[in-house]
Amino acid sequence: MELLEWDARAYDALPLPHKRWGPATVARLALTGREAVLDLGCGTGRDAEQLLERLPDGRVVAVDGSQQMLERLAERLADRLDRVEVVRADLRDPLPLDAPVDAVVSVATLHWIPDHARLFENVASVLRPGGQFVAEAGGFGNITAIRAALTAIGADEGAGIWNFAGVAETRTRLEAAGFREIEVELVPDPARLAAGEQFEAFLATVVLAAHLRGLPAAERRPFVHAVVERLPGPVVDYVRLRISAVRR
Ligand SMILES: C[S@@+](CC[C@H](N)C(=O)[O-])C[C@H]1O[C@@H](n2cnc3c(N)ncnc32)[C@H](O)[C@@H]1O
Known part of the structure; x- marks a missing residue:
């Protein structure tokens, strides 16, 4: 499947x-300030910016597949790009890094990657022994109500789009990929938005981006509206998968 472009400014x-x-996940990293930290699915660089503050003598490797997201990151971090390696890559493939990193962080990205066994092997292969991997993403049970609404309108409920592990x-999978001290939990974390325009913009930009890509522009708003009409309220019923592990 082709990589999804994101509307970085709307996002x-x-x-x-x-x-x-992001901050809650970055806070789980124990850092001295000298490390190289990989941000997997870095988006527009919000977490990379925060990481740089915790890494006065370190650097960030920012990887994402979306050109628009990376352009926004480069704008945001324009005065600090000497400490940021920006890499456009598909996370379904081996990571094209020149040197191993000391830690890996990932926020709201893993559920877009269909094969987690392979992804964790790829992460392990670029992480030094003893290095931390902390992540959060949509997990099992994520956006169940939204998926039911998609089914109700005859749309793809997303089994081939998202991987909610x-x-x-x-x-x-983490054990098999070479990690120890593994902690994994699922945490319901619903997000309530303002009804109407804000909720519809959120669904269009964040949750239903992959669905809308295949539709003619004129059909996108009615599609989002049809989903909203089948939901009990302006709530995204998030369930987050939180991961912490150390490379053996
Ligand atoms: C919901 S955004 C999260 C971005 C950022 N971490 C944040 O918290 O705002 C998901 C990100 O994963 C990236 N992504 C999804 N699938 C990808 C893939 N196969 N390869 C590379 N990046 C991917 C998207 O481009 C997007 O920037």
Whole structure:
């Protein structure tokens, strides 16, 4: 499948729960300030910016597949790009890094990657022994109400779009990929938005971007509206998969 482009400006303008998930995930990293940290699915660079503050003598490797997201990141970090390696790459493939990193962080990205066993092997292959991997993403049970609404309007409920993994399978895959000290949990974390325009913009930009890509422009708003009409309220019923592990 072709990589999805994101509307980076619309994305950044939204009241994203990612703005809490990012700092909470970065805070789980134990850093001295000298490390090289890989941000997997870095988006517009919000978390990379925060990482740079914790890495006065370190650097960030920012990887994403979306050109628009990376352009916005380069704007945001324009005065610090000497400490940022920006890499456009498909996370379904081996990571094209020149040197190993000391830690890996990932926010709201893993559920876009269909094969987690392979992804964790790829992460392990660029992470130094003893290096930390912390991540959060949509997990098993994520956006169940939205998927039911998609089914109700005869649309793709997303089994081929998202990979909402559970705790046991994630733990098994991390062990097999070479991680120890594995902690995995699923945490319901619904996000309530303002009804109407804000909720519809959020769904269009963040949750239903892959669905809308295949539709003519004139059909996009009616599609989002049809989903909203089948939901009990302006809530995205997020369930987050939180991961912490150390490379053996
Ligand atoms: C919901 S955004 C999260 C971005 C950022 N971490 C944040 O919290 O705002 C998901 C990101 O994953 C990236 N992504 C999804 N699938 C990808 C793939 N196969 N290869 C590379 N990047 C991918 C998207 O381009 C997007 O920037």
